[in-house]
Amino acid sequence: MLSHAPGDTLGHRLDPRTKLALQSAVAAVALARPTPAWLVVLTVGCLLALRGCGLSVRAVYAEYRGALPFLLVAPLAGALRFGPPWVDPAGARGPLLAVYRTLLLLALAAAYVRTTSPRESRAAITRLVPGRAGRFLGLGVMLVFRFLPLLQSDLRRLREGSWVRLGDERRVDRRLAHLAVGALERTFRRADALALALRARCLSWNPTPPALAFARRDYAALGAAGALVAAAIAL
Known part of the structure; x- marks a missing residue:
């Protein structure tokens, strides 16, 4: 991955x-x-x-x-x-x-x-782009780098589970619909869990960055x- x-x-x-x-x-x-x-x-x-x-x-x-x-x-x-x-x-x-x-x-x-x-990417972007815009952009990049691997893992498990249940014998449109609906459902679940985790950890707009x-x-x-x-x- x-x-x-x-x-x-x-x-x-x-x-x-x-x-x-x-x-x-x-x-x-x-x-x-x-x-x-x-x-x-x-x-x-x-x-x-x-x-x-x-x-x-x-x-x-x-x-x-x-x-x-x-x-x-x-x-x-x-x-x-x-x-x-x-x-x-x-x-x-x-x-x-x-x-x-x-x-x-x-x-x-x-x-x-x-x-x-992700922390290094956030720190680098924050230093390259000054002000609130840099902090916002750095936070977005960090979250994307943390979030996308999870979505890839969810989609791979969903596809493997479909194959185990002989999903490859379905029509192509049904396979795509199954994967699309399942991927969206898991994405929303991940997003809700991410929002809850950020609130629980008191997300900071100006955290202590790693030394660069x-x-x-x-x-x-x-x-x-x-x-x-x-x-x-x-x-």
């Missing part, structure tokens, strides 16, 4: 603000330079980032397997034509590059979630991100 896991990898030791800066740099370059040559450079960087976080490509994209078919729709739609020759492979080039950029950003997002605790400090490895990573952006601008 795609959630935070304690560890001692390089990704775990980096400051969360550094990891956010790296993701922003890669996203900016991917959008500004959507060429195959630059995508190769970004691919190498993403592979190094996954290795530094103790993740494999197979494990990361196994978490996104539900979204991958939807991403492939864009290249297929771009290649189709309403008249002869009906299929134009050149039309799929742009959407295919866009899908590949999306996959790279999803890999970096998985690495960030895996190596950054830049180290040499952070400056090196920020320098690499800056060099990447500068090269994309200059070349």
